[in-house]
Amino acid sequence: MDGNGRWAQSRGKPRLFGHRAGARRVRQIVEACPDLGVKYLTIFAFSTENWKRTQAEVSGLMLLFRRYIQKETQALVDNGIRVRFIGDRVKLDKKLVGLMDELERVTAHNELVNMTVALNYGGRDEVARATKRLAEEVAAGRLKPEDVDEETLPHFLDTCVLPDPDLVIRTSGEARVSNFLLWQSAYSEYEFIDTLWPDFTPDIFAEVLAKYGTRERRFGAVPV
Incomplete structure (x- = not known):
C-alpha cells in the first residue's frame, strides 16, 4: 500500500494525513472483497525497514x-472478516500487540474474508526466523536434517496456515517487491x-x- 506520504505532500499536508487516508481506503477495499471473489487479502502495513x-x-x-484496531474491530467482527497479523x-x-492478539481472537471464527496484516514484516526476516525455528527442531532431534526441503520450511513461516498469493499489487508507480512475501510469491503474478x-x-x-484473470499461469510448465 505505497504512496500515502506522497499523496499527502502533493496536497500540502503532512505525511500522516496520507496514512490516515490510506487507512480509510483499507476498509473500502476489504469491504469490496466478497463481491470481487477475493477470499484472502494481505496488506503490507509496516515493514522492518520502515523503522528508518x-x-x-x-x-x-x-x-x-x-x-484503527480499536475503531474497526466491531465492524470486522460483524462483516465476517478474519484478521491475522504476520x-x-x-x-x-x-x-x-495486545490489541492485535485480541483482534485475532475475536475474529477467529469469521470465514467470509481472511485479512492478513503484515506489521513489522520483512520477507528476509521472516525466512531467517523460520530457519532459526527449523534449526531448533533439528537440534532437539524432532526433525532430521535430511527431511528439510522446500516443503518443510513453509510450516515455519508466519503464513503457514495461508495459501500463497495469486496476485501481488504494488501501488504508486514503484516497480520493486520491497521484501514482501519473498518465499510465498515465487510464482505469484x-x-x-x-x-x-x-x-x-x-x-x-x-x-x-479482471486483468489478472486473463493471464495464463503455467508455474514453469509448458501448456498442452
Missing part, C-alpha cells in the same frame, strides 16, 4: 494502527500500477483483478 523513517512518522503510524511482534509496543494507495478505489481493484 523519522521518529515522528513512526510514532504516528503506531498510534494510527492502535486507533511479522515480528517483539519490537512492537505491548499495548499494540505481479501488477505494478501508478495509482497512489489513497486513490486505489474498489473499481481500480476490480480492473486489476
Whole structure:
C-alpha cells in the first residue's frame, strides 16, 4: 500500500494525513472483497525497514494502527472478516500487540474474508526466523536434517496456515517487491500500477483483478 506520504505532500499536508487516508481506503477495499471473489487479502502495513523513517512518522503510524484496531474491530467482527497479523511482534509496543492478539481472537471464527496484516514484516526476516525455528527442531532431534526441503520450511513461516498469493499489487508507480512475501510469491503474478494507495478505489481493484484473470499461469510448465 505505497504512496500515502506522497499523496499527502502533493496536497500540502503532512505525511500522516496520507496514512490516515490510506487507512480509510483499507476498509473500502476489504469491504469490496466478497463481491470481487477475493477470499484472502494481505496488506503490507509496516515493514522492518520502515523503522528508518523519522521518529515522528513512526510514532504516528503506531498510534494510527492502535486507533484503527480499536475503531474497526466491531465492524470486522460483524462483516465476517478474519484478521491475522504476520511479522515480528517483539519490537512492537505491548499495548499494540495486545490489541492485535485480541483482534485475532475475536475474529477467529469469521470465514467470509481472511485479512492478513503484515506489521513489522520483512520477507528476509521472516525466512531467517523460520530457519532459526527449523534449526531448533533439528537440534532437539524432532526433525532430521535430511527431511528439510522446500516443503518443510513453509510450516515455519508466519503464513503457514495461508495459501500463497495469486496476485501481488504494488501501488504508486514503484516497480520493486520491497521484501514482501519473498518465499510465498515465487510464482505469484505481479501488477505494478501508478495509482497512489489513497486513490486505489474498489473499481481500480476490480480492473486489476479482471486483468489478472486473463493471464495464463503455467508455474514453469509448458501448456498442452
